[in-house]
Amino acid sequence: MSSTNEEIDLSIIVVAYSVKELVDECFTAVRNSTDNLLKEIIYVDNGSTDGSVEMVKEKFPEVVIIESPTNLGFIRANNLAYTKARGKYILMLNSDAFVGTESLQKTCDFMEQHTDCGVLGARLIGRDGKLQPSARYFFSPWQNFIVKMGWSNNNISWLKGVDNMQQDHSRILECDWVPGCYLLTRKKIVDEMGFFLRDDFFMYFDDIDICYRIKKKGWKVLFYPNDVIHLGGANMEKMDKITEKDLRVTKLHLESEYIYFRQNYNLLYVLLDFSLIILFNFSRILKKIFLFKKKEIQEGWGNIAMATSILIKTRFGNKSIH
Template structure:
């Protein structure tokens, strides 16, 4: 069994996929890892590029684009590693990142899910960790409204920008651009919810993990570049119906608490090595 399954989902992004696969090849070292790419019917040069430049990649080609959650569930079915990391194709793995994530999880059996520090292409910090959002958080963070209140305590409590992002911390959820799980987590929480075509499938999977008492940690010693920030949505755009449908599904399924305040399940405290294990047991 490999230590790590690396899963990527791509749609009409051959250059970005080339970049992230090259970074994996250059940085994984002697880590026992497999790489799985799901192509969501790109119908461009993506498939030929992977076959020609990365013949060691396991490539699955879909005949239609069925969305992010379906593609990630395909990765789950193909993966054989002890851990599974999902990467967006607009990422670049920096040296030592994958090894650090695996070694940290091996050393902390009480942890079920984790993610690295994300950096923009210019090397600056991307605020990728969050508490579970309330409706007002979604309205502010996902639109131009955040620009109106950049120094608001309410905004900062959600973006966690006042944290020291150099410390390992327990968090509620983190951007799906780079998230890693023990494979047994999915025996407990189930697969990604395919009712989410695009966005919020990551928040939903972390929420279900938290409901089962499973811990998620942010590991800043592992660094991955994420070239694009999670999208902000103007009032009118070509994906507005998908975005709204995902928001409503999240609120109906997962949101609880007061309208105004996000719900902190993970607690956000620094991780203590004496924390009691809550990780699901591997199947015999």
């Protein structure tokens, strides 16, 4: 770790909400890293009630802790942490992502050696070793639609999806974006852009959005074949239990989806995305009518109403509602 006056190689940002055991495992993995980097961990606690802060203070006194009395959301908490970051490199690390002993050193070394790389991701695997989507591709409203419909086929250009799990993940891959559970970037790039993560998002689309903005500046986004264990969704599961009525996963995702398309593309993309969401749900409703699935039919109409409501509340992707 580092002292106050030393130049920092790496700032690791971790945000969590009432997942004490995962935070413990995440920080332990970082501590067990065999790197020789000068690094700092900045931990934003989003109003945990399970003793997470006390545990971190006791077991990881080197960690910089920022306590929020309320749940700021993943994106805004990361932005709060970024204001304290001093490293040459910034690593977004989920509390349910556990680095290998060589992950930090190898990915930072790669960035040092490849000065055209603006963002670097790792090979994400479950505890069972199963590969997770790690080198991803930008999607349009059409691609979003075909994935939902189950029509994606990477062998047909107009049916390509967001992921190609058949490609060789044992080598360096150039892609469009990497998941934010392990996303390494250069602080100088973020400072030049003027902001870290888009504050309009409460959760979701932060990783694809920052990669889009960095790639638009001419930097490469690359995948590096070093394993990082990722469990997936732990913070969201906790939050959804507490705020089921107001902040359901689907609402947050859809809100960010509209904002992403509006801020990075244009209004036409938002309208096309909305239209295809309606078409997808209509197709499901028709199918369920023939199968006499009353509950699923009601859910379909509910999804259409929700998509319409969020479109209006966000002013067609122009503002956040959370």
